[in-house]
Amino acid sequence: MAETMAPRPLPGHTWYGEGQGAFSGAALALMRRLDGLFLELAAACGAEEHVFPPFLPAGALNRIDYFGSFPHLATFPVNLERDEANLAKFSCAAVDDSERVRLTAIEAPAHVLTPSACYHFYRLFEGRRFDQPVYVTTNAQCFRREDHYAPLERQWAFAMREIVCIGLAEEVEAFLAAYRVRVDALIEKIGLPARWERATDPFFNPGSNSKYVMQQLLPVKHELVYDGRLAIGSVNFHHDHFGRAFDMQRAGVPLHSGCVAFGVERWASCIVQQFGADPARWP
Amino acid sequence: MAETMAPRPLPGHTWYGEGQGAFSGAALALMRRLDGLFLELAAACGAEEHVFPPFLPAGALNRIDYFGSFPHLATFPVNLERDEANLAKFSCAAVDDSERVRLTAIEAPAHVLTPSACYHFYRLFEGRRFDQPVYVTTNAQCFRREDHYAPLERQWAFAMREIVCIGLAEEVEAFLAAYRVRVDALIEKIGLPARWERATDPFFNPGSNSKYVMQQLLPVKHELVYDGRLAIGSVNFHHDHFGRAFDMQRAGVPLHSGCVAFGVERWASCIVQQFGADPARWP
Secondary structure, eight states, X not given: OTTTSOOOOOTTEEEOSSSOEEEEHHHXXXXXXXHHHHHHHHHTTTOXXXXXXXXXXXXXXXXXXXXXXXXXGOOEEEOBOOSHHHHHHHHHSOBOTXXXXXXXXXXXXXXXXXXXXXXXXHHHTTTOBOSSXXXXXXXXXXXXXXXXXXXTTBOSEEEEXXXXXEEOHHHHHHHHHHHHHHHHHHHHHHTOOEEEEEOOXXXXXXXXXXXXXXXXXXXXXXXXXXXXXXXXXXEXXXXXXXXXXXXXXXXXXXXXXXXXXXXXXXXXXXXXXHHOSOGGGOO | OTTTSOOOOOTTEEEOSSSOEEEEHHHHHHHHHHHHHHHHHXXXXXXXXXXXXXXXXXXXXXXTTHHHHOGGGOOEEEOBOOOHHHXXXXXXXXXXXXXXXXOOSBOOOOEEEOSSTTHHHHXXXXXXXXXXXEEEEXXXXXXXXXXXXXXXXXXXXXXXXXXXXXXXXXXXXXXXXXXXXXXXXXXXHHTOOEEEEEOOOOOSSGGGOHHHHHHHHSOOEEEEEETTTEEEEEEEEOTTHHHHHTTOEETTEEOEEEEEEEEHHHHHHHHHHHHOSOGGGOO
């Protein structure tokens, strides 16, 4: 359906046709207003706000088998080897006729561009001992390489707001249940036709991935789907997957975690598809 | 001096020792307060705010000889070739013992991670005809590979707020002169010991670069230097360099441009070096 209908453009949004776009005017105001609503939701559990840098260490993601599960989505920040001969060779003919970079010798990258906002928290809290549940939130630029891109709805780079709980299993489950109710109230207030559906992550070779099999068996991921076609948010229960991988404990027990995630550009797209391109008619 | 003195840490700032860090609490509030001050300065010329994506096309930067001037600073976003055999090979042994990525076949990149905020405006306004000066502002995550990094002061990824004027030569010169006065008033209000110095950009092989020679002959770049050691801002006059390269004109004449730039993390570092780590003592 996304392929067959021409989406309404968002005033103030410039789409570059390469998986990313720019915002000003009404589009920028809408993105900020939406994130303000998500921050109000985050305040309901007292989540502390964090702002993270764009790269995550490849070693941290390797520990949770990110590259086995999502090698097709990853983008790596790559630098040239810094010896003068290599840089001089590169600088003489850096870009080819099709405007692609002619890399000369490169350093093996040690990082990945953030694929999901909440990974930053597990890295930040690695090795920590907690005596109560932790509630945190961040809005991170996330990066996912895709086969094709569409303005606001499928981007190489996009904004993801997450609210995360790290605690005992029953604390995380209560957190996720409370946020489903809060998100339901938000979409009712806005007037967006969206509903929850069970979902799986977009694994590489899903049939041979035990995590995909687990997601099929257990209700660990639910997506909020707009108009039957576009996931604009999700709630995710990670069990103690990150608690074990990043050694986060309470009283000697690996902690559970869960997150509520909002794709900010996708919400902006819903607003303009649902209410039109005139900002005066937005809720 | 930066190497010999241990800098005071900023409460709420986590330094990852890889050219980037995370913010929460007092550090995050300080970063936002500083950017709010820069936005107030931007409002003085009525600059419209824009938010840009993280990548710039390599072709656009190649047109202004970025790769001839700064090949050592560039970071490229790189993806694996997407055929299943290549992804499967990668996913089996993605990271080596030193936590570096073992890339298999990669696509030639077509982009660069933003090296300076204002480049986005020339790309956005490419081919435009204007009938009056344009004033715009953005805060962009910028990326510069360096030999070494230091918390808040020399980062691989950092926030740069810029205010840009695109117009006739005399309009751009008046804009830059007015902003030197406004920035002087700001540092006096805050109480930061900083002063303007003529400067050049960090060119690769400067002696053989005609733009470096021009920067030495003409006063096109001035940096605001804190404590005799740290550039926390700059004003830059580009003549019609970008107007010609990106075909921006008024009445048939290529436009001039200039920008005022603030390194937000460096301002945060100055505040804590100057006034101490207790937020109650910050101005």
